[in-house]
Amino acid sequence: MSHTVDIKHHGAVLGVTGSCHEVRVGDAGILIDCGLFQGTDFREDLDIDFEIAHIRALVVTHVHVDHVGRIPYLLLAGFTGPIFCTEPSAILLPAMLEDALKFSAKHSKSVAKQVLKQMQRQIRPLPFDQWQALLGTEIKFRFQQAGHILGSAYVECDAAGKRVIFSGDLGAEDSPLIVNTTPPSPCDVLILESTYGDREHPSRVDRRLRLKSEIEQSFVDQGLVLIPAFSLGRTQDLLYELESIIHDFGQDKVAEHLPWHELEIIVDSPLAANITRLYGDLKYHWNQDAQDLLKQGRHPLIFPQLTVIDGHEDHLLCLENVLKSDKPAVVIAGSGMCAGGRVVNYLKELLPDARHHILFVGFQAEDTPGRVIVENGPRFDGVELLTDGKDDYAWVELDGERIAINALIHNIEGYSAHGDQSDLLQFAQAISPAPQQIRLVHGDLEAKLALKAKLTALLPDVEVVIPLIEDAG
The missing domain is CATH 3.40.50.10890 (Rossmann fold)
Structure with a gap:
């Protein structure tokens, strides 16, 4: 029996950091990222403040701390499910979190060591472009190249027959070492980052x-x-x-x-x-x-x-x-x-x-x-x-x-690993037929509003919303 799909945002809605999104179908759900809040988004209390008993898996787009820095708090809250990520991310993730935990005033060295060992046991590396089904659920997903940093991915998620794409962080073409972004497949809903939704980067060529x-x-x-x-x-x-x-x-x-x-x-x-x-x-x-x-x-x-x-x-x-x-x-x-x-x-x-x-x-x-x-x-x-x-x-x-x-x-500008407004628009426009809805996350309000205006003009039949600012449906 098919259930309705519920998408929630637990971070990266008021600003650029703290990425954490949930897809729930019936009594099962997955998290996409679990990141740290930084800069003007900074939070003193990083304890997990949402229900996780139904969360069957954590799916990591890439290993920057604003996407993975809250994983220790998720484990300490009782999460014991698999942590899926790409093969490069599986190698890089422990190094990033070990460094982050060194500077944590809340966690002792013994607790940090225990958390890292537990995380290592839960990591499940997946190749790009390979579907992973979660047994007993109506959810499956796969990673595609996001072109942001080594191992970075966007996530295509099929949930009860509905296709949702989570962009993670998208890169620009011609980045050193990094494979370019894979063109996206059709989807019903696109969760799109908007870090540089209001600006263009100088040319990378020169x-x-x-x-x-x-x-x-x-x-x-x-x-x-x-x-x-x-x-x-x-x-x-x-x-x-x-x-x-x-x-x-x-x-x-x-x-x-x-x-x-x-x-x-x-x-x-x-x-x-x-x-x-x-x-x-x-x-x-x-x-x-x-x-x-x-x-x-x-x-x-x-x-x-x-x-x-x-x-x-x-x-x-x-x-x-x-x-x-x-x-x-x-x-x-x-x-x-x-x-x-x-x-x-x-x-x-x-x-x-x-x-x-x-x-x-x-x-x-x-x-x-x-x-x-x-x-x-x-x-x-x-x-x-x-x-x-x-x-x-x-x-x-x-x-x-x-x-x-x-x-x-x-x-010197032009060294950002994030795509600029043109890159984000190109990614969204490449989805054919166009999605029914685009939700803008992971950006300051000015960047979201500028990107929304562009998307609305280019894709007039698509509902473009800003979660927590407008009704996301």
């Missing part, structure tokens, strides 16, 4: 040359270049493109008396080091361009100019050495929004000194130190130094200290 130019400009002042970057996805993208620059422009000068092929690239982050190693182990999941580099004897994540710093003592020694050295270097350190991690130690030393340059390559959320630095620090627009006419010196609070921002700030 961003490598913009990165090269910004680094060369930075070394004119004979300081260091610091790049705050997320350990998963962004760091690997940067390494891929830096290796490419070194290969193609190795004899060109990056600084006075220093050719590109002698420039030291330092990755100082234990999580980034681990994720980069795992990315290397998963090279059979890379896209064709990256596979071709391997066949040529090049490795875009491991090259002679690269130094990877793991242990804490090595980090302190590296920081001391780069500060004493007069040789240019590029340091990539986490976290990407400067809210914690080793990048804070570098910032405290480098920000007050006008010789140094801080190069941002990712979105800086409101109320983060990264946003303060980008908005208030001096920056160069290619012609002149800009300070926005501020009379008082700019500063940012790091570890409870006010740190002056005298270093020059750069901001």
Whole structure:
């Protein structure tokens, strides 16, 4: 006997983070993601606040913490069902959550260890494009390539004869290492992310040359270049493109008396080091361009100019050495929004000194130190130094200290792993016949409203709704 299908949203409805959605048919349901709330969405209490007794499985789209960070809380709430994810995600997920649990004030080391062991037992890797049925239910699902990070997927779910697609996070074409998004099949309902629903990204085609130019400009002042970057996805993208620059422009000068092929690239982050190693182990999941580099004897994540710093003592020694050295270097350190991690130690030393340059390559959320630095620090627009006419010196609070921002700030766009408005519209329009309904999640209200207006104009017969803002039906 067929039942009605109920779709609920337990996160990513008021903002960008905390993705968690439910499909229920009768007395059985599944969750799509169980993510952490961050930035302006931050919640002190992350305990699971919805019924889970009927949840038969958790289906993970990808392993960014805003999609998986609440899994420990789900397990502690009593969930013992399978955790389905793609094969790369099954490798990456334990590393991401182990790192997240290190900084959890709520969970002791023994509890964190127990949760990780339990999660490992529950993980069920699935290949892309393979249907998985849940016995005793009217639910089945499969993963399709989402083009966001390695292993990322959108989920096609059949529930009591109704087809629902959960986009997860969608990427843009031509991302380093990542296979492009698979065109979607017909569905009745599309749950669509809207992170960049109100904007377009600059071209990815020339961003490598913009990165090269910004680094060369930075070394004119004979300081260091610091790049705050997320350990998963962004760091690997940067390494891929830096290796490419070194290969193609190795004899060109990056600084006075220093050719590109002698420039030291330092990755100082234990999580980034681990994720980069795992990315290397998963090279059979890379896209064709990256596979071709391997066949040529090049490795875009491991090259002679690269130094990877793991242990804490090595980090302190590296920081001391780069500060004493007069040789240019590029340091990539986490976290990407400067809210914690080793990048804070570098910032405290480098920000007050006008010789140094801080190069941002990712979105800086409101109320983060990264946003303060980008908005208030001096920056160069290619012609002149800009300070926005501020009379008082700019500063940012790091570890409870006010740190002056005298270093020059750069901001290179085009490195987001998310698709922009055009990518989201293209995904929705590729569904033929068009879905009956599109629900917009995982975005700020302005982005959702802008995307809704575009979708309504392009797909006039489709009901486009914003859950919790409008009646989702």
